[in-house]
Amino acid sequence: QVQLVESGGGLAQAGGSLRLSCAASGRTFSNYVMGWFRQAPGKEREFVAVINRSGDWTYYVNSVKGRFTISRDNAKNTVYLQMNSLKPEDTAVYYCAAAAGRVGVSRAEYDYWGQGTQVTVSS
Numbered sequence: 001q002v003q004l005v006e007s008g009g010g011l012a013q014a015g016g017s018l019r020l021s022c023a024a025s026g027r028t029f030s031n032y033v034m035g036w037f038r039q040a041p042g043k044e045r046e047f048v049a050v051i052n053r054s055g056d057w058t059y060y061v062n063s064v065k066g067r068f069t070i071s072r073d074n075a076k077n078t079v080y081l082q083m084n085s086l087k088p089e090d091t092a093v094y095y096c097a098a099a100a101g102r103v104g105v106s107r108a109e110y111d112y113w114g115q116g117t118q119v120t121v122s123s
Contacts (some may be wrong), residue, residue: 002026002098002112009094009117012086016121020081022096022114029077030054033099035110036070036081038092038119045095047105049081059105064090086121093118 008020020036030053039045049060049070058070069082079096094117097110104110 002032004096004098004112004114006094006096006114006117009119011120011122014086014088014121014123016086017082017084018086018119020083020094020096020117020119022079022081024077024079024098029072030074031100032112033101033103034070034072034079035097035099035105036079037095037097037107038090039095039116040089040092043092045107047107048094050103050105051079052103057103059103061105083119086119088121088123091119091121 003025004022006022012018035050036048037045038048051058051070051072055072067085072079096114098112099110
């Protein structure tokens with residue numbers, strides 16, 4: 001089992017920044033691909049970003065490219081999502097997830113999920 005706990009969400013103004021953290025425990029963190037997803041009210045949970053096990057490869061959904069940065073610190077068992085130039089449409093509950101298999105963008109490819117952290121961006 002892997003336990004994931006997100007933090008860092010909150011209220012930001014459009015154009016502002018937030019940094020989300022996700023602390024992992026239970027298994028060897030570096031064995032897992034880590035991803036961030038988000039779910040806005042009335043919408044399905046969608047992929048945001050993914051980082052490979054060593055942290056040297058990342059991939060983003062088009063809507064956040066150039067604004068969000070995913071990173072990880074395997075010594076601290078933590079993955080981060082730096083969110084800059086926030087927009088009202090970024091408002092959602094953000095979830096981190098861990099995958100034991102290959103790098104992917106589908107929810108089905110992830111084995112463990114955090115409880116989520118709310119991000120609200122005001123215009």
